[in-house]
Amino acid sequence: MKVIAALHGPGPALLEPAFRAEVAATGATRLQVNVDDDEVAPAMRFGPGTPITAVVTAWTDRDPAPLLDVVRRHDPDVHAWSVDEREPLVPPAVADGARTDALANLAFLRRPAAMPHAAWLADWLDRHTQVAIDTQGTFGYVQNPVVAHLTDGGRDVAGIVEELFPMAAMADQHAFYGSGGDEEELQRRFTTLMDSCARFGAAEGLDLVPTSRYRFTL
Template sequence: MDSKAIAAVWGEDLSATLRAPDLVEECAAAGARRLQVNVGDDSVAGAMRIDELDPPIDAVVSVWAADLAPVLDVLAGRVARLAAWEVDERAPLDPVLPADGTRIEALSNVAFLRRPGDLARGDWLHRWLDEHTQVAIDTQATFGYYQNIVGRPLTADAPAVDAIVEELFPMAAVSDVHAFYGSDGEQQELERRMTRMLESVSRFGADRHLDVVPTSRFDFVLG
């Protein structure tokens, strides 16, 4: 059975590096059955980002494999720095997407969340997964929504992260807040959605100490 890892990546020219055919082939040879590359590029320039880590995350790579370590070793050899975590994925919104390495027509926001120290893990998971999920779907124009609970770090220098969320938005959301929230240009509805969303995320600490990386997404099914 495949496990999933998500890696934060730092380096130069990562859009080309992480999608290079020889790297994809090498990951497949190392045992990867699927590879997802999320990288900041010109297509999402101008989208809002939030940086808790210094230096900021440049790209995010997700890997599915029976043995994650060999694939992460391949990736680490091509970038300046890589920090990875094993995760358990839930997908409340999981559309059928191209898997041939072409760009997904979307703004893909990847958020790295941290549990507040005064909130027990069980309560945090309940507030996030059981209470917040439908609020996020109802108040935003997302058409893809992936919740990844961090199980353990896979690299020695991995920063403290408790969850990693990916949300897919229409491309117009890069520069249009109404497109982001799905409020159809109605200011009152926009304010209602924003208020409800902020109230919900604040209940489990996702209104602070987080990284939000706007990216373009590329999927590769390898076997």
């Protein structure tokens, strides 16, 4: 089971060995911590929800309740979900505990009320995926459809996507969209992506969180 938890308070302690030990004690085998920190301070962030400052992801074969108890010590109002995982673009491997050299954007998606869940999911996973990859400068793309809501908060979130961009993408639109300095191509990619996002409601009503990404084997 993959569990994703969004926190809304300070996140540096999540990178400390003590936190990893607590998570490991719950039976989790892997941990990922994404933090909105100084490294990504210039990046864009927005959303209708309470601002997210850190995201904890853990893989476990056990009841997630003890894991959530650990995370709640850092944020009592954490929002958490169990998710499926798809990796259309597998992120690069890095040394255990090292920061991935990337702007790791996390988007928390909400399904339009008028769109049936099955249709929304198919449109996101089957149609939009290639459009997103073709129109952006990403080198890592991970989709996480929500399977179950593990907390009362965050029940409006239907999916979570993580996209890895070059660090230059924080200030350079050509780096973000992979358009190689061609203004016409930049506009084409931007328009194509926005039109595709609008089809399944991702052009608005989502939370975008820029982060630094760390992974640990427990």
